[in-house]
Amino acid sequence: MEITLREEANVTILSLKGRLDMATGSALKEQVKKLFEKEKTAIHLNLGEVEFINSSGLGALVSVMKEIRLRKGRLTLSDLASYVQEIFEITQLSHIFEIFTTEVEALNSYQAVTTG
């Protein structure tokens, strides 16, 4: 899996591409850990190009979510492909993640809180 990273208005955007499974889930957790070291806790994951996600991938997302919550940060997701969306519905993970249809909508929501 490829993870590309960029920063926009104090939000770190990670765009994931490929399969999110055990190996790549660990890579994601590592990447997020590095962001914590830089005190970055406003993180957005663009899942638009995630073609497959399994139990370990879901576990990695839940783990990232818990870590961010402990640090009083914020995690948002966007652009879920229909297959990924289906798994989120079955596992009801949409209750614990803030999910937006598009990355722009997600980033706007950060803006609303900071300028509010």
Add this chain to the structure above:
Amino acid sequence: MIDRIGELLTRLRSANSYQLQEAVKELGRYGDDGAVAGLVMALEDSNLSVRELAADILVQRKGETVYRLLICFLADDNIVTRNLAAEVLVRIGLPAVQPLIEALNTNDNDVCKFIIDVLGLIEDERAVEPLCGKLKDKNFNIVCAAVEALGEIGSKEAIPALVAAYDKIEDVRFQVVEALAKINNPSTLEALYGFLNSSDPQILCAVIQAIGSIDDINSVDRLLKYLDHKDQTVAEAAMAAIININHLNPGKINRNLPLDRFIDFLVAGVKNRDKKTTEFTLHQLSSWHGERVVRSLLEILDAVEENEFSQISEILAQVAPSVSDLVLEKLACSPPAMKVILLDFLKPFLNDEIVQKLLSFVDDPNHHVRREIGYTLGIAGYTSAIPALKKLAIDEVRCVRAAAFAALGWVGSEMEFDFLFSGLEDKYADVREAAIGALIIIGGPKVVAKFTADLYHPNAERQRLSVTALGLIGETDVVRPLLRAINHPWASIRKSAIHSLTRISGVTDIQPLRVALNDENSEVRKAAASALIAIQGEKAVPDITFLLDDKDDWVRYHIINSIGSLGVGKYSEYILPYLDDRQGIIRVAAITALTRMGYRHASPALKKLRNEENTSDDKAAKKTISGLKGIGQ
């Protein structure tokens, strides 16, 4: 023509609505003054549609006679006629301004007032000077109307005359301030600052409001002292004015404002969805979140919009985590609906300590609250909540059980797998699905082993859930059980297993899939072919070509499409024979596949198919042809 107009004017007295309208329409076609007079007369008709028709025609006609007659009608005793005449003049707009200005000299004060009103509504600056002249009129109504009209026109040229009127006529001060507010020009500010010395609270409020409507950040210093005004209405007007200037100059006002006096005012603004007040109040929350403020905000949580709800919650979670104590305190004594709202509000605050305090709500008498507690404990993610979640998972209400099982998936570990599997015995599907969801997240060898065993569970539903779960767990250790499931006695399980294998990487043993190509069930054969193509790509083609002659036409159709979707020209030889198949749908699939493969000779076959008008598959053929136009020809 004159006779005809006379005849039409007579018809205007007709009781027949149709005849009346026809007469008005015909009068509209004549340029004669008499015809115009007839149209103006029609404004008095008792029939609304006749009046409106006449008005529409007059607006189009324009001309001196029209203006003169309409102005006369401003003196009509009938208020409806008067208003319609005024409306027509306003709609005529600029061409009517000069005749209206000339008519201002009338001795009839009522007509003069109506003319002023009309001039104000037309908003043309030519009227400013004559209207300023009317500010000196002896009649108070005329002066008032002139002030208001000057406000409507909005020209800064009127400012000196209006300021002079403020100074000279006490009774017109309020209207002058309103007019200056409408002119909304920075050059009014000096005069408005001067009016701040008014002892009349009503005028003072209007002056403050006018100052607040003008974009000048320097006004804030002038307004600050009114925040302490003894009259709360004046103080709130000053706060509203500062909020407005803040809105026009975001982030530029850095003053310590005595906000505590305005808690009710600001919170009411948020509750009433006043955008500027909400924006201001939420911004202040980062440094202004005393107990009274938070308590007031908690009272209106059920009235604010979703995004503002989240903003309040997230801002307070960042700057004042202790707010959660107030929320918990309120939670204990709130009705069920408010409890649910407060639990949602608490989400950004969640920590181990709050989770411990929430555990007591597991026994709340209301099941909506218990369900929300389940979700909240799950979102918090603390393992200390697992016993409480297990208790909720055996609640008497199914939605509570479903929420608790879902939450256990977010919090739990493989250690809970036995308990989670007990959820699969629930009599309600939503609870069983929540338990499956939890097991999918938890995954792991024990869960996979149990689901593998469940593929042969006596209950068919458990078998279905197991194969779905194994597919969604999607780890490499589910490949072997899924390959075994290809031999399952149930076709739906075999098909589902094959579908899951298509997605999971690491399928090296493809022999069971090859065997499934000969399955007795056509859906399984199709799924096996798709899986082999997905796993092996074009290498799978030789294995699946025998299905081109399958007894089921839909299998043949599927195989042709699958080979075609690879877009590899060398496989066209497999497809070519099917251009002459007995089944139209197969011929269509063959043409589609060949076109995708870039096979140019598909074109004649396409033309031949187009000529087949009477085949049972005519519609499908036409659809395909139209879809292929851009590719094949």
